[in-house]
Amino acid sequence: MRVALIQQKFHQNKKATIERTLSLIESAPEAELVVLQELHQGPYFCQNENPLNFALANEFSTDVEFWRWVSEEKEIVLVASLFEERAPGLYHNTAVVFDKGKIAGKYRKMHIPDDPGFYEKFYFTPGDLGFEPIDTSVGRLGVLVCWDQWFPEAARIMTLKGAQILIYPTAIGWFDEDSDEEKERQLDAWITIQRSHAIANGLPLVSVNRVGFEKDPSGCLEGIRFWGNSFACGAQGEILAQATEQQEIALQVEISFERIKQVRDIWPFLRDRRIDAYQALLQRYCE
């Protein structure tokens, strides 16, 4: 299966940003599965807490219809990441999966971060759809979103429910004021934790991150320099393709689901899980 990871900047407004997305999709005409980055239609608006930003979710129905149409036109399976208004005052960070003109399913981000510059708990209600893979014509997709990537539990449950690939639309970057060493540790940790999900679960994985510098509109912080480095790895965690930290690109990679069984048959981790001894995983902490 040919997959395209669309890594791009925010281009000052929604229209120009979507045009860039479409041109990148067109640059990968052989892709059967196209994955877009987190909240790809606009800026990463969670740098401050501003109620006016909820207006960005007003067009959710229109957005869904637009990307459905794109998936039909291009005859692709498409993973989009949208700001969902579910009811007045109730919003989600939602990945919607389209399959050649049909809505295949959606995933509402389950783990919501909140730290300086990433004030997502203000905007997003934690997902209530659980960790459910989405069936499509190219396979069963384990779609998770950004902060989910730090939680082995999420990847494991997707695996136990039969996902054939783990997919992470993401928006993560550096603060310029951090040291080079700290930046290196952060990027390396971000790649390592995701590769580990591929290894632990014997699954391929793709992660799509944005690039470019986006100013903090509040002026409290300088802004975020999104670090790109979108990548795909195989079921042993081996890197198959990786973008740079600045380029806009439709990163293309060939992924084989046959490797899942090959790898799991030599690394049979699923056989040996001690489900009789994992109850503590359902606790917050064990004093």
Next chain:
Amino acid sequence: MRVALIQQKFHQNKKATIERTLSLIESAPEAELVVLQELHQGPYFCQNENPLNFALANEFSTDVEFWRWVSEEKEIVLVASLFEERAPGLYHNTAVVFDKGKIAGKYRKMHIPDDPGFYEKFYFTPGDLGFEPIDTSVGRLGVLVCWDQWFPEAARIMTLKGAQILIYPTAIGWFDEDSDEEKERQLDAWITIQRSHAIANGLPLVSVNRVGFEKDPSGCLEGIRFWGNSFACGAQGEILAQATEQQEIALQVEISFERIKQVRDIWPFLRDRRIDAYQALLQRYCE
């Protein structure tokens, strides 16, 4: 805290092997915590299924007394890895932790591998002590063993129970007939999955592996070339020290528990776990 990771070969018999261990421990006189590799007193005897090998567990009580004495003499906390005869026909792969002359606790390997050359399910009953950290004068140690390292669940539970460091005595290596690419993927996956436990849990981690080539006594396979690469990493998964693939060494590293809180306060993963949505982790598979 100064930690020493004792990476060594099997030296043809138990006596010579222990002498080598002691001389390596003596080469690191400032170490407060010393970690030995998996089944460090002898060969990695699980390359074939031979009932005569159960005799290696007969001296468990004597072994425990010996390593207790070593911990007292050297005034160290010592993590040993022994073959435990619990009752006739009932054996465990057991890590015993000694604290300056006292037995601090033990951990019986919970996840037991079994694949060509690593026939552990024949020898070891899966542990029944759960994932319980062991309190010592240098801190609360999350001791796990080898195959456990592939299971994020084990590291997570140790974390939830207050472990301040993850410790993995290990015996893992290559088959010479594998391609260089496969060998590289295996070693890289082994390092990556363990670093990911440090990252996901905000904990330092040490992993101690053996070196040297050990022939398959049955002649069915050629044998295992243990790949060394014992390492320590910090709470962001950053490598602090790493041995080569062949050297015998007391690899020394300084580890700070203060980093745990520093890292977790900026990467608050424990705050955001969705314990309301993790029930599937207690299932074998979800059809």
